Amino acid sequence: MKNTLEEQEAIIDGGEESSKKRRVVIPGEVIVSGEDYLPSEGARRQGENIVANRFGLAEEAGRVIKVIAITGAFVPRRNNVVIGRVTNITFNGWVVDIDSASSGFLPIDESPRFINKSDMDQFLAIGEVVAAKVWSVNTRGIDLTIKGKGLGKLEGGFIFRVSPNRVPRVIGREGSMINLIKEKTGCNITVGQNGWVWIKGNNIDSEIRARKAIEFVTEKVAVEGLTDKMEAWFQEN
Amino acid sequence: MLQNVEKLAGGLQMSSMETTNLTIETFRKMFSAGKRFDGRGLLDLRPLDVNFEISNCAEGSARVRLGKTEVLVGVKMNLDSPYPDSPDKGNLMVSGDLLPLASPRFEQGPPKFEAIELPRLVDRAIRESGMIDLKKLVVKEGEKVWTVIIDIYPINDDGNLVDVSTIGAIAALKTAVIPGVTEEGNVDYKHRTKDPIPLSKETAPLSFTFYKLGDSIILDPTREEQEACDVRVTFGISKWNGQYMLNSCQKSGEEPFTSEELIKIMEILPKKYDELNEKLKKFF
Numbered sequence: 001m002k003n004t005l006e007e008q009e010a011i012i013d014g015g016e017e018s019s020k021k022r023r024v025v026i027p028g029e030v031i032v033s034g035e036d037y038l039p040s041e042g043a044r045r046q047g048e049n050i051v052a053n054r055f056g057l058a059e060e061a062g063r064v065i066k067v068i069a070i071t072g073a074f075v076p077r078r079n080n081v082v083i084g085r086v087t088n089i090t091f092n093g094w095v096v097d098i099d100s101a102s103s104g105f106l107p108i109d110e111s112p113r114f115i116n117k118s119d120m121d122q123f124l125a126i127g128e129v130v131a132a133k134v135w136s137v138n139t140r141g142i143d144l145t146i147k148g149k150g151l152g153k154l155e156g157g158f159i160f161r162v163s164p165n166r167v168p169r170v171i172g173r174e175g176s177m178i179n180l181i182k183e184k185t186g187c188n189i190t191v192g193q194n195g196w197v198w199i200k201g202n203n204i205d206s207e208i209r210a211r212k213a214i215e216f217v218t219e220k221v222a223v224e225g226l227t228d229k230m231e232a233w234f235q236e237n
Numbered sequence: 238m239l240q241n242v243e244k245l246a247g248g249l250q251m252s253s254m255e256t257t258n259l260t261i262e263t264f265r266k267m268f269s270a271g272k273r274f275d276g277r278g279l280l281d282l283r284p285l286d287v288n289f290e291i292s293n294c295a296e297g298s299a300r301v302r303l304g305k306t307e308v309l310v311g312v313k314m315n316l317d318s319p320y321p322d323s324p325d326k327g328n329l330m331v332s333g334d335l336l337p338l339a340s341p342r343f344e345q346g347p348p349k350f351e352a353i354e355l356p357r358l359v360d361r362a363i364r365e366s367g368m369i370d371l372k373k374l375v376v377k378e379g380e381k382v383w384t385v386i387i388d389i390y391p392i393n394d395d396g397n398l399v400d401v402s403t404i405g406a407i408a409a410l411k412t413a414v415i416p417g418v419t420e421e422g423n424v425d426y427k428h429r430t431k432d433p434i435p436l437s438k439e440t441a442p443l444s445f446t447f448y449k450l451g452d453s454i455i456l457d458p459t460r461e462e463q464e465a466c467d468v469r470v471t472f473g474i475s476k477w478n479g480q481y482m483l484n485s486c487q488k489s490g491e492e493p494f495t496s497e498e499l500i501k502i503m504e505i506l507p508k509k510y511d512e513l514n515e516k517l518k519k520f521f
Contacts, residue, residue, distance in 0.1 A: 085257045099254045127258040158263035160274075160461070161252050196254075204272055211274060 022059050024070075025052040031065050042067030056165075074100050074164035074194040076142050080134045081151070083159060083192035084144075086124050091117065094124050096132065099161070099194045102141055106132055110145040112152070129154040131190050131198065150190060157188070157200025160211060164195035166218040169226065176227050177217060184234045185210040212237065253341040256464040261450070264465040268453035273462070275304075279455045280505060282513065287404070287520040289412050294426070295388075297413025297434075301405040303457065305395035310387060310405030312413040312434075316376065316424050317384040327374025327382040331360035333389035333402065340394035340460070356389060358444065358487060359402050362473030363387075365484035366442035369410065373435035381422070383415065385434060396463040399471055403444040404517070410434055411441075411521060441517070442475040442484055445509055447502050454498060456509065468492040470502070474510050481507045 025031055033049040042054045043065050052058060056069040076082065076098065084098035093107040106124075108115055115123050124130060131151050132144035146152045162170060170191055171178050182189055187201035187210040197214060201207040216233055220226055271279060283304030292298040295311035317328060333356035335343040343352075363369065374383040387409065389402045417428030448458050448466040458466065468490030475482050483506075488494065494502075 085254055097254050099252050129257045129259045154259060159257065159259055204267055204270060208272065208274060
């Protein structure tokens with residue numbers, strides 16, 4: 001553990017191996033100054049300077065400066081896949097708690113097959129878990145749909161939560177990380193953008209191993225080449 | 238800095254989402270196979286850490302961590318008149334506040350069931366064990382006695398708050414000293430005597446809360462596990478002259494415990510009491 005921390009600090013302090021420089025910034029902190037730079041996600045231009053909007057890791061990729069948030073709530077966006085809990089059934093759909101500021105609504109028309117309004121609870125009952133896609137975010141609320149591959153009611157396995165800000169890391173570049181974990185554990189994994197992860201495997205042990213692997217990823221904030229580290233982790237555990 | 242950042246990212250995951258049927262089913266299966274996510278056995282406790290002298294103003298204070306659950310306990314002393322039914326005894330007051338910073342489940346406002354139950358459970362575990370010799374806290378019988386106030390503040394709730402609070406309360410009590418008294422008979426908080434609170438050396442009460450899901454009984458659950466369980470029972474236990482003594486008992490939840498299960502719990506209790514006491518000795 002100590003070794004890895006030292007390694008990480010080397011990277012943050014501008015270690016030579018890394019092409020991207022990363023350091024921890026707080027809101028309002030000047031990341032770089034100069035007219036050449038472009039602010040991206042989590043950063044803004046203020047006169048000559050590029051200033052952080054959020055608490056996180058500032059990343060410099062060429063001219064583009066962005067801040068990768070470390071903490072913060074999940075803000076739903078269109079096409080996000082989320083995992084939520086059904087909290088209520090109304091006359092025309094389900095209210096789903098998606099662990100966001102407001103709950104999502106899944107209309108009955110958005111289910112893949114016809115459902116009679118009198119037996120909606122046979123399809124999705126209160127307390128059950130559903131993987132859904134955000135269809136639209138507007139002032140009235142968040143609309144969800146379960147039309148699509150891998151969406152719908154989740155049966156078997158279990159769900160747990162990681163920090164929503166770590167979800168991109170869990171998935172990895174073009175899904176490299178999550179595919180590695182799936183391959184090594186033989187589990188079926190769905191990662192919701194709201195930080196909830198669903199794991200279903202052949203046996204409890206492989207499911208627990210998959211969860212530990214994902215928690216390992218979320219703990220490593222500033223590690224470069226995490227996929228390689230993950231492979232080493234699988235050899236040890 | 239970086240270590241703190243890592244703690245934030247990988248630390249205790251708080252969510253206001255209620256427990257799903259799926260999670261309950263998972264834990265039911267896992268517990269009956271004797272497994273837990275953190276690799277512990279069903280009756281194993283998480284790693285314990287105790288720090289002292291957290292608060293400068295308190296007469297004694299402690300911070301206890303059990304896994305990711307963290308509780309701050311302070312002891313404050315005050316001169317008061319005794320209760321009419323116990324003129325020859327000092328007073329003991331335990332209060333607690335479930336701070337919103339500890340868990341998304343806790344909210345500001347008038348105390349709810351859990352917030353009333355927690356200090357009462359700790360109060361009874363300590364009071365009935367006779368750990369504090371309340372008779373020695375009398376300054377003038379019937380007129381002036383010391384009041385021992387124990388304040389419990391959970392900082393992080395990752396399950397098992399009652400047991401952790403009891404550990405915190407006894408840790409704070411053991412390090413507390415009686416404040417000085419001015420010539421007029423008022424408390425002088427700036428001056429501290431070296432007298433500890435009169436505690437029995439023989440016994441330290443501890444509480445153990447057993448949670449039940451399906452047919453499995455577990456100890457020291459995380460918040461995730463705790464919320465999936467149907468029912469719980471809290472026992473306060475101490476030791477007098479080599480004899481174990483049950484001081485308090487409270488059951489919450491709608492499901493019953495069978496008599497076989499309670500007999501099993503009674504067999505586990507003394508073992509767990511000795512185990513935790515042994516761990517606590519490191520810190521005193």
